[in-house]
Amino acid sequence: xxxxxxxxxxxxxxxxxxxxxxxxxxxxxxxxxxxxxxxxxxxxxxxxxxxxxxxxxxxxxxxxxxxxxxxxxxxxxxxxxxxxxxxxxxxxxxxxxxxxxxxxxxxxxxxxxxxxxxxxxxxxxxxxxxxxxxxxxxxxxxxxxxxxxxxxxxxxxxxxxxxxxxxxxxxxxxxxxxxxxxxxxxxxxxxxxxxxxxxxxxxxxxxxxxxxxxxxxxxxxxxxxxxxxxxxxxxxxxxxxxxxxxxxxxxxxxxxxxxxxxxxxx
Numbered sequence: 001x002x003x004x005x006x007x008x009x010x011x012x013x014x015x016x017x018x019x020x021x022x023x024x025x026x027x028x029x030x031x032x033x034x035x036x037x038x039x040x041x042x043x044x045x046x047x048x049x050x051x052x053x054x055x056x057x058x059x060x061x062x063x064x065x066x067x068x069x070x071x072x073x074x075x076x077x078x079x080x081x082x083x084x085x086x087x088x089x090x091x092x093x094x095x096x097x098x099x100x101x102x103x104x105x106x107x108x109x110x111x112x113x114x115x116x117x118x119x120x121x122x123x124x125x126x127x128x129x130x131x132x133x134x135x136x137x138x139x140x141x142x143x144x145x146x147x148x149x150x151x152x153x154x155x156x157x158x159x160x161x162x163x164x165x166x167x168x169x170x171x172x173x174x175x176x177x178x179x180x181x182x183x184x185x186x187x188x189x190x191x192x193x194x195x196x197x198x199x200x201x202x203x204x205x206x207x208x209x210x211x212x213x214x215x216x217x218x219x220x221x222x223x224x225x226x227x228x229x230x231x232x233x234x235x236x237x238x239x240x241x242x243x244x245x246x247x248x249x250x251x252x253x254x255x256x257x258x259x260x261x262x263x264x265x266x
Contacts (some may be wrong), residue, residue, distance in 0.1 A: 100145040181249035186254035191243035
């Protein structure tokens with residue numbers, strides 16, 4: 001019984017050692033970065049310090065949300081694949097991190113046919129921004145979805161290269177489709193910030209979820225919504241408002257200028 005336990009322990013240590021030996025320094029450094037961000041987030045949240053929270057937010061966006069980090073020969077364990085003959089997404093895990101690699105040409109799709117759960121996969125590509133919906137999710141279990149440049153198993157002699165021309169065309173098409181969605185969200189966000197600043201008690205603002213941003217024929221946007229907030233007497237009052245805005249799409253983000261923000265009488 002003791003021999004079986006020792007052998008199992010040696011196997012686990014060997015498996016961990018294999019993964020660590022495959023990891024390039026850049027991947028190890030990225031894990032340390034996420035851990036550092038997580039520590040900073042906890043401290044900022046518990047401190048109640050607005051400056052500490054702002055400093056974390058800026059670093060968090062710079063390092064995870066508004067970036068396109070290059071992963072070179074990173075490693076992950078194969079979990080599963082999904083899709084069809086025209087597009088396959090393979091999911092890889094490395095500790096708490098998850099990578100969704102999107103494959104769209106025949107050579108890279110054929111590569112996935114014999115993969116088994118637990119197979120180690122090396123990949124190179126631009127990660128893009130972290131895709132979790134919440135800050136805690138991004139720090140506890142970071143996820144990335146991207147089109148890798150190349151992939152292989154550790155013992156394969158050659159990399160399987162993915163057609164970058166095809167990838168770039170897909171990304172260009174997706175960018176055009178998503179542009180208005182990014183701008184719409186940012187118009188609502190920036191408009192509500194301006195309106196909130198005009199209230200007597202900004203901290204009491206409670207915006208409706210039914211706001212709507214509509215693109216006009218001239219390319220500008222109008223956003224209409226309502227907010228409940230305290231008036232000068234301390235009573236909760238509903239206010240209707242609208243904003244006129246210009247919006248521009250820039251690399252998976254939107255630049256918005258609020259031209260007018262006014263409350264509507266009646």
